[in-house]
Amino acid sequence: MRAQSIIILREMFPRWSGIVGAIGNSGQGNSTVLARFANLDGSARWSFLTTRDPDILHRLMRAVAGMGIFHQDENGAFALTRLGTTLRSDADPSMRSFVLYHHEFVYPSMGEIISSSKSATPGFVKVFGMPFYQFAKENDEAAELFNDFINQNTRFVVPALVSAYDFSNCDRVVDVGGGTGALLSSILAEHETIFGTLFDLPSAIQAAKSGAGGPLPRCELVSGDFFSDKIPHGDTLILKSILHNWKDEKALKILENCRRAVEPDARLLLVERLVGPPNELSDAHYLDLNMMIMNMAQERTEEEYSHLLSSAGFRYSRTFSTESPYHILEYAAQ
Numbered sequence: 001m002r003a004q005s006i007i008i009l010r011e012m013f014p015r016w017s018g019i020v021g022a023i024g025n026s027g028q029g030n031s032t033v034l035a036r037f038a039n040l041d042g043s044a045r046w047s048f049l050t051t052r053d054p055d056i057l058h059r060l061m062r063a064v065a066g067m068g069i070f071h072q073d074e075n076g077a078f079a080l081t082r083l084g085t086t087l088r089s090d091a092d093p094s095m096r097s098f099v100l101y102h103h104e105f106v107y108p109s110m111g112e113i114i115s116s117s118k119s120a121t122p123g124f125v126k127v128f129g130m131p132f133y134q135f136a137k138e139n140d141e142a143a144e145l146f147n148d149f150i151n152q153n154t155r156f157v158v159p160a161l162v163s164a165y166d167f168s169n170c171d172r173v174v175d176v177g178g179g180t181g182a183l184l185s186s187i188l189a190e191h192e193t194i195f196g197t198l199f200d201l202p203s204a205i206q207a208a209k210s211g212a213g214g215p216l217p218r219c220e221l222v223s224g225d226f227f228s229d230k231i232p233h234g235d236t237l238i239l240k241s242i243l244h245n246w247k248d249e250k251a252l253k254i255l256e257n258c259r260r261a262v263e264p265d266a267r268l269l270l271v272e273r274l275v276g277p278p279n280e281l282s283d284a285h286y287l288d289l290n291m292m293i294m295n296m297a298q299e300r301t302e303e304e305y306s307h308l309l310s311s312a313g314f315r316y317s318r319t320f321s322t323e324s325p326y327h328i329l330e331y332a333a334q
């Protein structure tokens, strides 16, 4: 409901460009509302918004103000808060595509959670008729939104990941399903001796080529499928937020393919959230349901990951916690 009200407002304010001010009738009947947008530098402009009922707009904005997205002052004017500015497309990183992706794909699928849990068919498949990654392959806009959502999301945590792990003795880092390369970009920027390979589906590689995830010097960009294509060779493989997208059987296929790409003793770094102890309010528990309705996939405990990795020929070395919800689990190829 909260995200839905933000979405409705975004539809009304497509530019989402600053501070939304006084709302009142334009005098052109009750279908058009005049709103004052003041930018954060204090400059103001007027804009017309079309709505059948200004009262509805006011009630939506009041609710969103209660979430800290707007602040309503004593004159009734609404200002975009610091939190609200993270929804702007030019925020760096931006939460805009996170909200849009959830609105477009996750919430409709979540509505099917009961029937989905009875039939073991992902809610996403019930609503959209096919698995998510297939849908994204056939729908450029969906792929673009998803790639941007992942890119922005990853950029929030990259500083925590690169400071938690010492990459200095890696030679070639292959980010398998590395999206638009946000993590790899940061590793390559910090370590000038490291070469990189970004491996992902064509739409993500295309976004990476346009620079979405940041500069990728000394880096090969390879389009491919981690189930059926050969994974590029390296001494360090990264799998960030990959295995949680898949059930054990498919996750094992990816890992076996990774194992074929490396020599014994090569490193595999698994970057995932970990399911923790019971009776805790945890992001991982929510994300686990999200994975269930999107793909019948799952979040896992450290032990569950290590069991999977060991079945594919990787030996557990150690776990690094980070200043983010993610852990880095280090494995060596046997």
Ligand SMILES: C[S@@+](CC[C@H](N)C(=O)[O-])C[C@H]1O[C@@H](n2cnc3c(N)ncnc32)[C@H](O)[C@@H]1O
Residues within 6 Å of the ligand: 133, 150, 151, 154, 176, 177, 178, 179, 180, 182, 199, 200, 201, 204, 224, 225, 226, 227, 239, 240, 241, 242, 245
């Ligand atoms: C949740 S995203 C994680 C992206 C990146 N590792 C990150 O954390 O920013 C999953 C990634 O897996 C990629 N992917 C999905 N199916 C794939 C396949 N069959 N072969 C290669 N990449 C795939 C997606 O395109 C996406 O970039």
